[in-house]
Amino acid sequence: MREMDGKSAGLRVDGLRVGYRGTPLLAGVEFSVRPGEVVAILGPNGVGKSTVLKTILGFLRPLGGKAYWVGKDGDTLPPLRVAGYVPQQAEVAFGYTALDYVLMGRTPHLGLFSAPGARDVELARAALRRVGVEHLAARGVSSLSGGEFRRVLVARALARVPELLVLDEPEAHLDVRQRLEVLALLRELADRERLAVLFTTHAPEAALGFADRAVLFFSDGTTEAVSLPAGLTEGRLERLYGVPFVRLELPPSGKDGVPFVPVPVFPSTFRQGAHRDRGVK
Numbered sequence: 473m474r475e476m477d478g479k480s481a482g483l484r485v486d487g488l489r490v491g492y493r494g495t496p497l498l499a500g501v502e503f504s505v506r507p508g509e510v511v512a513i514l515g516p517n518g519v520g521k522s523t524v525l526k527t528i529l530g531f532l533r534p535l536g537g538k539a540y541w542v543g544k545d546g547d548t549l550p551p552l553r554v555a556g557y558v559p560q561q562a563e564v565a566f567g568y569t570a571l572d573y574v575l576m577g578r579t580p581h582l583g584l585f586s587a588p589g590a591r592d593v594e595l596a597r598a599a600l601r602r603v604g605v606e607h608l609a610a611r612g613v614s615s616l617s618g619g620e621f622r623r624v625l626v627a628r629a630l631a632r633v634p635e636l637l638v639l640d641e642p643e644a645h646l647d648v649r650q651r652l653e654v655l656a657l658l659r660e661l662a663d664r665e666r667l668a669v670l671f672t673t674h675a676p677e678a679a680l681g682f683a684d685r686a687v688l689f690f691s692d693g694t695t696e697a698v699s700l701p702a703g704l705t706e707g708r709l710e711r712l713y714g715v716p717f718v719r720l721e722l723p724p725s726g727k728d729g730v731p732f733v734p735v736p737v738f739p740s741t742f743r744q745g746a747h748r749d750r751g752v753k
């Protein structure tokens with residue numbers, strides 16, 4: 473891999489400050505995602521995870537710092553130029569088939585006023601095939617299950633033939649098996665096709681099972697990038713969510729097995745509603 477100013481190819485996020493109307497939510501966001509790597513962002517509701525993704529992609533202006541893509545040949549580009557994006561919420565377009573919907577992912581490659589051609593259709597079909605739902609090509613997107621629609625959204629991002637895949641809570645609202653399959657697909661896209669993959673999640677076990685590193689966004693506005701599995705300690709998770717965690721050690725299951733899972737412990741004070749009385753007396 474060629475280096476530029478000592479920097480590997482991939483996404484670089486340098487001292488990013490994000491927020492709205494000049495008021496920062498998070499500062500000093502610093503991490504990288506190289507081709508073939510999966511990086512997970514973890515943090516409580518409302519801390520700014522989606523805001524960071526949108527800022528990296530250029531939909532929002534940074535309050536400070538920058539995010540850029542270093543290409544294989546050393547060129548620096550805005551990340552949006554090389555990215556496929558799977559938003560947290562996507563409009564289900566009534567009247568569109570899954571194939572039409574995935575074809576929308578080709579839009580940045582089409583000339584002004586030009587319709588998708590045979591190659592666009594082939595790339596869209598290939599994207600549906602890669603996520604295992606080519607058989608749904610002719611189905612209306614509004615008739616798809618949550619899990620099927622998630623895969624179609626990933627296919628729409630892949631139809632751009634991206635080098636970077638950015639996903640906002642890709643496994644939200646899915647059952648355990650579907651979550652596993654979507655996360656395994658992300659790992660496979662990184663391992664087999666050398667995509668750089670960045671995703672947000674509320675599940676520490678999703679990061680532990682499938683990511684190389686995690687970036688933690690704390691509610692005090694600070695952030696920390698940690699290696700996995702070692703960096704996802706009970707102490708850091710408690711600081712992240714304000715809930716104690718215990719470590720469940722797992723039996724060795726081969727060299728790639730996850731050695732432990734952090735489990736949240738819901739304190740009895742919450743069960744009894746005591747937290748609502750805190751500070752009242």
Ligand SMILES: Nc1ncnc2c1ncn2[C@@H]1O[C@H](COP(=O)(O)OP(=O)(O)OP(=O)(O)O)[C@@H](O)[C@H]1O
Pocket residue numbers: 492497515516517518519520521522523524
């Ligand atoms: N357009 C906007 N203008 C002003 N504030 C906004 C805007 N969009 C989001 N926010 C606020 O910024 C904060 C961070 O929102 P964001 O969606 O980035 O959080 P998140 O970490 O992705 O949350 P969740 O886990 O609930 O999806 C929230 O308080 C939200 O209300």
